[in-house]
Amino acid sequence: MEIFIYVAITAVVALGIGVFVGRSLLLKMFQAQEREAHQNAERIVKDAKIEGDSIKNTKILEAKEKILSLKADCDKEINKRKNQMNTVENRAKQKEQNLNKQLEVAKKKDAELNRIKKQLDGELATIDEKRAVVEAERNKQIELLEQIASLSAEDAKAALMKQIEDEARTAASARAKDIVDEAKMTANKEAKKIVIQTIQRTATEHAIENCVSVFNIESDDIKGKIIGREGRNIRTLEAATGVEIIVDDTPEAIIISGFDPVRREVARLSLHRLVADGRIHPARIEEVVAKTTKNIEEEIVEIGERTCIDLGIHGLHPELIKLVGRMRFRSSYGQNLLQHSREVAKLCATLASELGLNSKMAKRAGLLHDIGKVWPEEPELPHAILGAELAKKYKEHPDVVNAIGAHHDEMEMTTLIAPIIQACDAVSGSRPGARREVMESYIKRLKDMEALAMSFEGVNKCFAIQAGRELRVLVDSESVTDEQAGGLSFQISQKIEKDMQYPGQIKVTVIREMRSVAYAK
Numbered sequence: 001m002e003i004f005i006y007v008a009i010t011a012v013v014a015l016g017i018g019v020f021v022g023r024s025l026l027l028k029m030f031q032a033q034e035r036e037a038h039q040n041a042e043r044i045v046k047d048a049k050i051e052g053d054s055i056k057n058t059k060i061l062e063a064k065e066k067i068l069s070l071k072a073d074c075d076k077e078i079n080k081r082k083n084q085m086n087t088v089e090n091r092a093k094q095k096e097q098n099l100n101k102q103l104e105v106a107k108k109k110d111a112e113l114n115r116i117k118k119q120l121d122g123e124l125a126t127i128d129e130k131r132a133v134v135e136a137e138r139n140k141q142i143e144l145l146e147q148i149a150s151l152s153a154e155d156a157k158a159a160l161m162k163q164i165e166d167e168a169r170t171a172a173s174a175r176a177k178d179i180v181d182e183a184k185m186t187a188n189k190e191a192k193k194i195v196i197q198t199i200q201r202t203a204t205e206h207a208i209e210n211c212v213s214v215f216n217i218e219s220d221d222i223k224g225k226i227i228g229r230e231g232r233n234i235r236t237l238e239a240a241t242g243v244e245i246i247v248d249d250t251p252e253a254i255i256i257s258g259f260d261p262v263r264r265e266v267a268r269l270s271l272h273r274l275v276a277d278g279r280i281h282p283a284r285i286e287e288v289v290a291k292t293t294k295n296i297e298e299e300i301v302e303i304g305e306r307t308c309i310d311l312g313i314h315g316l317h318p319e320l321i322k323l324v325g326r327m328r329f330r331s332s333y334g335q336n337l338l339q340h341s342r343e344v345a346k347l348c349a350t351l352a353s354e355l356g357l358n359s360k361m362a363k364r365a366g367l368l369h370d371i372g373k374v375w376p377e378e379p380e381l382p383h384a385i386l387g388a389e390l391a392k393k394y395k396e397h398p399d400v401v402n403a404i405g406a407h408h409d410e411m412e413m414t415t416l417i418a419p420i421i422q423a424c425d426a427v428s429g430s431r432p433g434a435r436r437e438v439m440e441s442y443i444k445r446l447k448d449m450e451a452l453a454m455s456f457e458g459v460n461k462c463f464a465i466q467a468g469r470e471l472r473v474l475v476d477s478e479s480v481t482d483e484q485a486g487g488l489s490f491q492i493s494q495k496i497e498k499d500m501q502y503p504g505q506i507k508v509t510v511i512r513e514m515r516s517v518a519y520a521k
Contacts, residue, residue: 007443008065028424050239068069086470120327121243124126136159157454161400163276169487180336187316211254213255213264213265213267213268214253214254214255214256215253215254215255215256215271216252216253217252217253217254217275218252219252220251220252222275223247223254224252224276225273225280226245226247226275226280227247228280228281228282232282233280233281233285234247236282236285236286237267237270237271237289238286240270240285240289240290241263241266241267241270241284241289242263242344243256243257243263243264243267244256244257245257245267254271256268256271258325259482261329261330261331262296262300262326262329264330265296266289266292266293266296267289267296269292270285270288270289270292272316273288273291273292274288277284277303285338299325300322300325300326300328300329301321301322301325302325302417303324303325303328303338304320304322304323304324304325304326305321305325306323307324307342307367308321308324308336308367310342311342311345311346311347311363311367312360312363313360313363313364313367316364317394317395317396319394320368320371320390320394320396321389323371323374323375323390324338324341324371324446326374327341327371327373327374328371329375330373337370337373340370340428341366341367341370341414342367342370343367343428344366344367344369344421344424344425344428345363345367346363346366346368347364347366347424347427347428348362348365348366348417348420348421348424349362349363349366351420351423351424352417352420355416355420356419357417358417360399361397361399361417362403362417362420362421364396364397364400365399365400365404365417365421366421366424368387368391368396368400368404369384369403369404369421369425370383370386370387370406371387371390371391371404372384372385372386372387372390372404373387375390382408382410384404384406384407384410384411385405385409385410385411386403386442387405388401388402388404388405388411391404391438395475398415399415399417400416400417402415402417402418403415403417403418403420404421404422406418406421406422407421407422407425408422409422445468445500445502446464446468447495448500449464449471449500449506450462450464450471451495451497452492452499452500453473453492453508456473456488456491456492457479458476458479458484459473459474459475459476459482459488460474460475460476461473461474461495468502468506469504469505469506469507470506470507470508470509471492471496471506471507471508472509472511473488473489473492473508473510473511474511474513475488475510475511477512477513478516480512481512482512485510486510488510489508489509489510492508492510493506493508496508506515
């Protein structure tokens with residue numbers, strides 16, 4: 001029993017000691033874990049602080065680099081603006097110097113004019129004195145004529161007046177011709193130089209459009225397919241395209257006739273696709289024509305855009321671009337309208353630059369000056385007025401609108417660009433080979449020219465040569481003197497300018513030939 005109690009006490013004591021020891025061990029273990037956790041936490045905080053400092057330094061470096069980049073861009077922009085300002089300032093100074101030089105030249109010319117005026121006043125006084133002397137001499141001649149010829153004063157006066165009138169007419173005609181020649185050589189010297197340089201710097205090709213197109217085929221067997229059973233295929237094609245298809249005995253060719261070049265092109269391309277595909281029937285024809293028409297419309301827009309890009313014209317309304325593209329399929333007197341408009345645009349830009357005007361606006365007006373000719377509808381207005389209204393409708397500059405409407409004198413010119421457009425249009429259209437006239441009107445113009453020259457007194461024969469560019473007049477040597485021949489050429493040229501309309505210029509050559517014939521027997 002005592003042993004049992006001893007064992008129990010020992011077990012209780014051992015248990016207490018074990019509990020105490022275990023608690024102490026657990027406490028130490030918990031303290032060790034807590035220290036380790038503190039150490040981990042401190043290490044994490046330290047690592048986070050190091051990483052934060054690293055990120056902060058990186059961001060600061062990136063911000064500094066961005067600031068330096070922005071500063072460099074700002075410095076570059078400032079230098080660019082300074083250079084532009086310096087350029088503008090230099091141009092302003094140069095213009096000011098040019099104006100000062102022009103002012104000095106104007107002052108010199110003013111002084112020269114004053115000197116000439118004084119000289120003319122003196123000469124007029126001398127002329128008045130001479131006139132009085134001539135009048136007295138004339139009175140003496142009249143009295144002497146009355147005594148010698150036994151004529152009355154009225155008859156003598158009439159004879160003298162006729163003689164003086166003939167002499168004055170001959171002298172005035174010769175003097176007028178000299179004045180005109182001198183004015184052309186002096187006043188128009190610079191203008192001729194500018195126009196010649198402008199023409200030399202512009203060279204374009206010209207295509208002549210006809211009212212028919214030829215579609216070539218490999219063999220005549222295809223003609224039967226195109227005609228179809230009882231002609232249904234060709235009737236469908238004509239109805240869909242609006243042209244006339246002529247299938248005759250011409251070997252390996254089909255004629256497409258129509259006044260509208262766009263329709264002829266649609267018909268030609270449609271025939272090409274149908275023949276290449278081999279399936280030719282009314283439904284297929286309508287389908288191909290519809291696709292071809294859509295492709296042609298897209299091509300028209302592409303041609304207009306490419307033309308604007310080539311000429312450097314920007315901001316044109318899409319409808320105007322489309323009209324420009326339609327010019328490719330339009331001709332005027334045999335001259336392709338798009339090529340003509342491109343040439344006029346280049347000529348206008350060059351001429352405007354030479355004259356110190358806005359070349360871009362002149363080029364724009366030159367390209368658009370004939371857009372009234374390609375308007376799909378058929379209004380009663382002239383094409384110049386219609387073109388001006390279209391340009392105004394699509395928000396073009398008023399100067400461009402006026403230049404388009406006034407290039408055939410159907411509107412009043414209110415800007416300096418308008419006469420440039422008119423002149424360049426005449427240069428492009430009247431150049432030999434650029435256009436062709438209807439044969440009847442061409443022959444009638446030549447006959448009218450010859451008849452006009454034959455209406456003058458003393459003219460024996462007259463010949464229009466060089467396609468109407470030169471008029472040779474043969475006069476009677478007995479009734480027309482050498483001095484009168486010079487005056488006659490001037491009078492005929494003035495009469496042609498007044499009464500006739502023609503492209504370019506006409507050279508009038510008066511030929512007076514003196515023949516002396518004798519026979520030896």
